[in-house]
Amino acid sequence: METRSVLRATASVRAFAARSVDDGVVYDILDDARFAPSGGNRQPWRVALVKDRVIRRGLADAMKPVWNEYVALAQTGRTPFAVVDGAPPLTTEPADVPFPLIDDIESVPVVLAIAADLSRIATMDADLPRPTISGGGSIYPFCWSILLAARDRGLGGVMTTFSIRAERTTGPLLGLPAGHALAATIFLGHVDRHLTKLRRNPVEGFATIDRFDGKPLSSGAQQPSRVD
Ligand SMILES: Cc1cc2nc3c(=O)[nH]c(=O)nc-3n(C[C@H](O)[C@H](O)[C@H](O)COP(=O)(O)O)c2cc1C
Structure with missing residues (x-):
């Protein structure tokens, strides 16, 4: 696929056609994704292709309460689990909310658990008086590359x-090695029809000149992007 259309039209897919995906295809997707960047090129990723039904069910049972909690918190209008100005913790048990991806996890063609070896990540903001964010930069480009490589093969995910929120349960279930963190669970499969219209904020809403409180960067501006 052409790079720009992949960038602009790779949607999240949570429902898949009832067609299996060969392990060889998963291998090839990972063989492309391994070229993702990571801090110091330390490639901290580990991947478990989860095929076992019991492990899948265990994952789903651990993830479902997190989804229910997420939905209940989102109803407050604030971002669930945000460390700054997020939704306040729930005071009552959240209701069960159907989510076929988790509820029918056994029928999802591909389930990948992605972990990061923390000893291979230089966490640049580890000493700042706020939660860290930089370490994720060494694992999420890899996750995104998996989705792009899948898209290139006609798959969605x-x-x-x-x-992650349930790592105390999901970690042991997956044999997560010491010193590693779960980073994501990626679901992949064939898609009958790809959604190509994505809702995203315009550049003017997030890009400014010189400082984050500067003038918006506008489309078609004739100024050079640097001053010599
Ligand atoms: C770091 C990250 C975490 C995400 N976590 C979840 C998740 O736990 N459950 C889920 O259904 N989607 C998750 N998503 C997918 C987002 O919901 C999705 O990218 C976003 O809503 C945009 O959807 P679209 O690309 O289909 O427009 C996550 C995406 C990212 C990048």
Whole structure:
């Protein structure tokens, strides 16, 4: 596929056609994704292709309460689990909300658990008085490359992070090695029809000149992008 259309039209897919995906295809997807960038090129990723029904069910059972909690928190209008100005914790048990991707996890063609070896990540913001963010930069480009490589083969998928919140359960279930963190669970499969119209904010809404409180960067501006 042409790069621009892949960038602009790779949607999250959470429902798949009832067709299996060969392990060889998953191998080839990972063989492309391994070229993703990572800090110091340390490639901290580990991948488990989860085929076992019992492990899948265990993952789903651990992820479902996180989804229910997410939905209940989202109803407050604030971002669930945000460390700054996020939704306040729930005071009551959240209701069960159907989510076929998790509820029918046994029928999802491909389930990938992605982990990161923390000893291979230089966490540049580890000492700052705020939660760290930089370490994720060494694993999420790899996750995104998996989705792009899948898209190139006509597959769709979604990166999910429910399993991280439940890592105390999902980690042992997956044999997560010491010193590693779960980063995502990626679901992949064939898609009958690809959604290509994505809702995203315009550049003017997030890009400014010189400083984050500067003038918006506008479309078609004739100024050079640097001053010599
Ligand atoms: C870091 C990250 C975490 C995500 N976690 C979840 C998740 O736990 N569950 C889920 O259904 N989707 C998850 N997503 C997918 C987002 O919901 C999706 O990218 C976003 O809603 C845009 O959807 P679209 O590309 O179909 O427009 C995640 C995406 C990213 C990049």
